[in-house]
Amino acid sequence: MAENMLEVRHVEKRFGENVVLRDVSFALAPGEILGLVGENGAGKSTLMNIIFGMEVIRDTGGFDGEILLNGEPIDFKSPIDALDAGIGMVHQEFNLIPGFTAAENITFNMERTKQSVISSIFGKKYATIDTEANIALSGESLDTLGVAIDPRGMVSEMPVGHKQFIEIAREITREDVKLIIMDEPTAVLTESEADQLMAALKRLSDLGIAIIFITHRLREILNVCDSIVVLRDGEIVERRKNEGLNIDQIAAWMVGRENGIRPEAREERRKASEEVALSIRNLAVDMPGEQVYDVNLDVHEGEILGIAGLAGQGKLGIANGILGTYPVTGSVEFHGEPLELGNTNKILKSKIAFVSEDRRGVGLLLDEPIYWNISFNAMQVQNKFVKRVLGMRFRDEAEMRRVSDEYIQSLAIKTTGGDQKAGNLSGGNQQKVCLAKALCMDPELLFVSEPTRGIDIGAKELVLNALEKINREEETTIVMISSELEELRSICDRIAVICEGRIAGILPATEDPRKFGLLMSGEKVEVDTLE
Structure with missing residues (x-):
């Protein structure tokens, strides 16, 4: 019998030209x-x-390398x-049926059944579900986890922590x-519930069940894991x-890449004003x-403020x-004037623009040409690219195309021309169109969310340079x-780290990268005030 239960050998994966796993x-x-950690x-x-x-792996060309389970190759x-x-x-998003009981969710597709006269003749699919047996079975799994959850209780009426334990109980059943x-x-668990889960993991380990444990809470890694693997940019470091x-060691391994920082570029930029441009108080967002x-944050006039945080912690929600x-x-003031939250048109009219992380779903009109996409918001909100002829309003197509061509050139958008449909561009070029649309x-x-997600190194540098240029x-x-913490450190004056829906701290971009890793993992470090 193989000594190792699972072996991952020289696995590589690419999505198109983007290599996401290397050896x-x-x-x-x-x-x-095993604790598996790494940045988003x-x-x-x-x-x-x-x-x-x-x-998704098979649909994108599979992977290279080999995976063995008990010594046998698997794919x-x-x-x-x-x-x-x-x-x-156990995924980050729950896969439970709210209208079912805990027992029904735990034993779904694994139900114990009772044989009947009909099932003895026509087969097992005609057997009836043995409700009491399934309640007992699910109860045993919950007991193994050491949690007091009623198997008969409806999942829809349970707190989020109980739902997480039900997910785990289903897997061990x-x-x-x-x-x-x-x-x-543990992302959705309270501190006491997380402690319960740590104890449950040790019990499962004692039963011989191996666990790959992914968490941003580094203290949990130290408390429960036998070994650790740190991934950075698709490679094990x-x-x-x-x-x-x-x-501190783990945080440093995670963020690393100090040679990727461009402090000289940041120091050359003019000093941001002490005046507050945007003041955010008690912001709550149901995203x-x-x-x-509960986010409280001040953005200074003329600065580039970064917002960092791990997936699911709230950074995209702001x-x-x-x-x-x-x-x-909550409340938000721009230049001392309150914004009408939720009224997108009024906020855009206030000279605020937004580049969404969802470029295909929110950012672009995929079936429209590039020149339309770039000019659309400015035309709709600010009445740009509109001319009057005999008292009637018409689109100024020539001006729309002229401005579009300027952005195509300055952002090096790879396209056949302004008439090409946005949906036919590569992801990186779609991102550049979204930025041009905002500019x-x-x-x-300017709010810009995940501006370099899914684009190559050259395009990333172009986008970052463009942001620095308009700021300067x-x-x-x-x-x-x-x-991408290192991108934030290369371009921002300050970086606010959000953890569990709140600002954990604000640090100068030049601060030791380990401090950012600590803040992301929920640890306390010496930080600035919200000002």
């Missing part, structure tokens, strides 16, 4: 708890999708194959479970036993997966709430939300 290798013994975009989710047989075609092989996965992948299982490690609970994409409460409004304040030459105040 990833590690092994996992039965009962071992490091490749953690892609690696887990490969192991669990998610369709699952779907998660069903992974489940049948004894691998379970499967026959012959060997490995459970847990993707941020550290792989070692959890012996003598500390949070699924990125909820904001701009989306202010601009009216999702329900919002066309001559904003005094047009004195545009910029709030940049990004999963």
Whole structure:
């Protein structure tokens, strides 16, 4: 029998020309708890999708390398194959049926049944569900986790922490479970619930169940994991036993890449004003997966302020709430005047622009030409590109095309011309069109969310240079939300870190990168005030 339960050998994965995993290798013994950490975009989710047989991997050309389970090569075609092989996965998003009880969710598709006269003749699919047996079975799994949850209770009426335990209980109820992948299982838990889960993981480990534990809470890694793997930019930068490690070390491994910082570019920029351009108080945003609970933040006139944070912690919710994409409460003032939150048109008229992280869903008119996309908001909100002839209003197509061509040239948008449909551009060029669309409004304040997501290195540099240029030459105040800490450090004056829906702290961009890693993981460090 193989010594290792799971072996990952030289795994590589690319999406088109974008390489997201490079030569990833590690092994996992039965009962071992492995902590997998890394910044957003490091490749953690892609690696887990490969192991669990998610369709997105097969649909994008599969992967290179080899994965062995108990010494035998595997290449699952779907998660069903992974489940049948004894691998379970607890996703960040719940996969529960609200109208079912806890027991019904835990035993779904694994129900104990009673044989009847009809089933003895026509087969098992005609058997009746043994409700009491399923309640007992689910109760055993919940007991193994050490949580007091009524198997008969309706999931729709349960707190979010109980739902997470029900997800885990379902995975350990499967026959012959060997490995459970847990993707941020404590993100929705209170501190006491997280402690319960840590104890439950150790019990599962004692039963011989191996666990891959993904979390941004680095203290949990130290408390429960036997070993640690750190991914950075798709490569393993550290792989070692959890012996003598500390949070500072792990945070430094995660963020690294100090040679990617451009402090000389930041120092050359003029000093931002002490005046407050945007004042945010008690902001709460109901954005699924990125909820904001109580954000207080001041943005100074003329600065580039970064907002950093791990996935699901709320960084994307701030701009989306202010601009009216999702329900919002609290107060926001721009140049001392209150904004009417939720009224997108009025906010845009206030000389505020927004580049959304969802460029295809929110940012672009995919079936319209590039010149239309670039000029559309400026035309609709500010009456630009409108001319009057005999008292009638007409679009100034010539001016729309002229301005579009200027942005195509300055941002190096690779296109056949302004008439090409936005939907036919590559992701990086779509991102540049979104930025041009915002800049066309001559904003005094620009929110830009994940501006370099999914684009190549050359395009990233172009976008960052463009942001620096408008900040320097047009004195545009910029709030940049990004999963890429090093990009924020290369362009921003200050960086606010959001954790669990609140600002954990604000640091100068030149600060030690380990401090940002600590703030992202929920640890306290010495930081600035909200001013």
